[in-house]
Amino acid sequence: MTEATYWDDVVGLVISEWTETRVLASVEIGPRHHQPYGIVNGGVYCSIVESVASHGAAKAGRPFGVKGVVGVSNTTDFIRTHSEGIVDVVGTPVHVGRSQQIWMVEITRRTDGKLVARGQVRLQNLHELPGDRANCTTASPAIFERL
Numbered sequence: 001m002t003e004a005t006y007w008d009d010v011v012g013l014v015i016s017e018w019t020e021t022r023v024l025a026s027v028e029i030g031p032r033h034h035q036p037y038g039i040v041n042g043g044v045y046c047s048i049v050e051s052v053a054s055h056g057a058a059k060a061g062r063p064f065g066v067k068g069v070v071g072v073s074n075t076t077d078f079i080r081t082h083s084e085g086i087v088d089v090v091g092t093p094v095h096v097g098r099s100q101q102i103w104m105v106e107i108t109r110r111t112d113g114k115l116v117a118r119g120q121v122r123l124q125n126l127h128e129l130p131g132d133r134a135n136c137t138t139a140s141p142a143i144f145e146r147l
Helices: 007-011 042-064 141-145
Strands: 014-018 023-029 068-078 085-096 100-109 115-126
Touching (some): 014 042, 023 042, 042 068, 042 100
Antiparallel strands (some): 014 023, 023 085
């Protein structure tokens, strides 16, 4: 495995649509995502949920002058096991407010469309970034070059 620069790259998250009202993504699941029993580690699903919600919230907040977002709560439910193959991810806003947002994210198996995990993330909108992060981007540039 090559060294990745951004967390999304480490997980293998590929975003195919990124709007204020929906984020579509996918991840090719394999052994690198497994816990010792050969199924996806729940932390992988939590990471996918957090990333998709964060990207969506960052985009949704731009019209309101939001310069960044940070997750303050992530509740992810693991519905059924999965070992290999592509999972599809859909993130949609539940609430977009001035100070906070809530996003719902569902992860399904591409082979049969069954839900494997779902989560909800509450995010704080940042209208100013701390000085040491003032020049940060919201995500890996490579992810969005394809959009």
